[in-house]
Amino acid sequence: MTRKLRMGMIGGGIGSFIGDVHRKAAAIDGMIDLVCGAFSSDAEKSKQSGKALFLNDDRCYTDFKEMILTEKQLPEDKRMDFVAIVTPNHMHFEPAKMALENGFHVVCDKPMTLTLDEALELEAILKRTGKLFALTHNYTGHPMVKQAKALITNGDLGKIRKIQVQYLQGWLSTSVEKTGQKQASWRIDPKRSGIGGALGDIGTHAENLVEYITGLKIDEIAADLGVFGEDRVLDDDGNLLLRMENGAKGTMSISQIALGEENNLAIKVYGEKGSLEWHQENPNQLITHWLENPVKVFTPNGNDLYPEAINVSRIPAGHPEGYLEAFATIYKNFATHLMAVKNNKTIENPDYPTVNDGVRGMQFIYAAVASNQDNSTWTKIK
Incomplete structure (x- = not known):
């Protein structure tokens, strides 16, 4: 074009x-x-x-x-x-x-x-x-998230055994929706938000991040959801156990009433040969531990990056890239795919969230709500 x-x-x-x-x-x-x-x-x-x-x-x-x-x-x-x-x-x-x-x-x-x-x-x-359809799970756009995914895809960590993910916020610790706060008002309303509160708003980000980085589907969940805000009907807190399709185990903690937290999204993945951890509030560092090698911290434009990370690192090393740049990666990869389509070209496995991720997110919400209603019974995501 x-x-x-x-x-x-x-x-x-x-x-x-x-x-x-x-x-x-x-x-x-x-x-x-x-x-x-x-x-x-x-x-x-x-x-x-x-x-x-x-x-x-x-x-x-x-x-x-x-x-x-x-x-x-x-x-x-x-x-x-x-x-x-x-x-x-x-x-x-x-x-x-x-x-x-x-x-x-x-x-x-x-x-x-x-x-x-x-x-x-x-x-x-x-x-x-x-x-074409892109879903803006923007956190998958960070270069170090791309690096984390590539490390696992290429077998560097070995078979994945354990996953821990959290997404903690505190902005709904008080009844801000009663003050006319627009962002809170629709998120606590089932008619506008759906059957999930924090589940839909931030839980789907945590679910998507787990499946994107590991390349594994969450098979079953056992969910214990909480509603702490006065007069609220949708969850504003939750803890979930995860069973992955390869037999790995996991935990997920989400909350919007965790007083003092701002946007604490973080993930740790443990394999047979190594482990990694990434924190959204410090997005330019991917910390890795190895069975036989020293701790290694990856940064954008640093050494030993996979092409997937290099391709979305826009600025020189040491200059912070953050929320807007990660969001922009979704648009960039979508736009690249759309331009290719308009030029009658094919892109194999375009790297942005699609309608399939959207369906997975809704299945996750429904399974979590069903599990919680049945005393945290293990429930298939299907």
């Missing part, structure tokens, strides 16, 4: 945290331009948001249906190539379905849908339409 990809956005209007993150991440590698949007369910707010982003008035739409149908009628050299969906969970499925069925590729925030049935239907639509 001789041009940038054109992106439309659904959601992410004035005051949105995640919409701004998506826009910045999409722009980092210079492959994507935002050209249109339906930024709010409030028509006037949507128009104001588009104006604030310096979009042409005729590309600022009152709702996503108008945007998709109007963009479809535009000449091919003007209309959007794909849409980014950055709404609360209950507003993922309908616009994704409509976009795909009208010929547009999709990038969607996680969890993929409100319900498992929606996730399975979306998977079927992707198979039917042949369009």
Whole structure:
């Protein structure tokens, strides 16, 4: 291709945290331009948001249906190539379905849908339409996460035996939703969040990180979920035991009421020949221990990195890369794949989360809720 990809956005209007993150991440590698949007369910707010982003008035739409149908009628050299969906969970499925069925590729925030049935239907639509779909499990975009995955894929750690993962936050330690805090209000509401609270918001990140790094599926879980916030009905805390498909054992701890924690996502993986650990709050270090060699700490642009890590390290060694850059990696790899498709080329095993990861995330949520309701009984993820 001789041009940038054109992106439309659904959601992410004035005051949105995640919409701004998506826009910045999409722009980092210079492959994507935002050209249109339906930024709010409030028509006037949507128009104001588009104006604030310096979009042409005729590309600022009152709702996503108008945007998709109007963009479809535009000449091919003007209309959007794909849409980014950055709404609360209950507003993922309908616009994704409509976009795909009208010929547009999709990038969607996680969890993929409100319900498992929606996730399975979306998977079927992707198979039917042949369009591309990226799910923004952004933490898989870190160079040191890529390095961790490559170490395991290439057998450096040997057979995996044990996994520990945690995702701890403290921002829901008090009833902030009762103060009108927008991010909290929809996340504690089953009608907008789904059957999982912390499970859907951060648990799916932990689940995806485990399966991405190890290349192993979680086979069974035993979940003990907690609801500590006053008048809440969805989980805001949980501890889970994991059984992996290769026989490895694991633990997962998630919480949004862990007072003092900010965004403490961390994973440790133990194999027969070595182990590794990675902490999201210190993302540029991957610490490894070896049966017969000294401790080794990998850093972006350091020595002995696999190509998967080198390819997403953007800046010189010693300069920190973080949240936005990891998010940008999802967009970069998706954009690279989409450009290849438009040039009638094939990319084997494109490296970004897809609809399959979205289905796994919803299956994880449903299995955890079912296990918790049955006194933490071992439950298959299926």
